[in-house]
Amino acid sequence: MIVHIVMFKFNEENKGKNLVVVKDRLEGLVSKISTLKSIEAGINFNKSERAFDLSLYSTFDSEDDLKIYANHPDHLSVVKLIKSVTSESKVVDYIL
Numbered sequence: 001m002i003v004h005i006v007m008f009k010f011n012e013e014n015k016g017k018n019l020v021v022v023k024d025r026l027e028g029l030v031s032k033i034s035t036l037k038s039i040e041a042g043i044n045f046n047k048s049e050r051a052f053d054l055s056l057y058s059t060f061d062s063e064d065d066l067k068i069y070a071n072h073p074d075h076l077s078v079v080k081l082i083k084s085v086t087s088e089s090k091v092v093d094y095i096l
Helices: 015-031 063-071 073-085
Strands: 002-010 038-043 054-060 086-095
Touching: 002 015, 002 063, 015 038, 015 054, 015 073, 054 063, 063 073, 073 086
Parallel strands: none
Antiparallel strands: 002 054, 002 086, 038 054
16 A cells, blocks of 8 residues: 655645645545545644644555546646645655
8 A cells, every 4th residue: 555645834825724725625536536545634733833734644555546646637636726825845655
């Protein structure tokens, strides 16, 4: 199984609303992309300076399935939104 984790830092403008919208849009992908086995998005409550604002945890059966997800039009639509409301992101992909 492949695990895909992404963390995002959001811009301050409309931050609260944008966090909820992005979380909902990400979690909605599970019903649209068959290679996406599970997805969980969480809004951070830790106020540490090094903390990010939202994290994404998703799973796939294979690296090929992750690639299909990455290039799926529904995912790319959410990526476009995310890029417009965030300042930074970090990613980790690993085999479980």
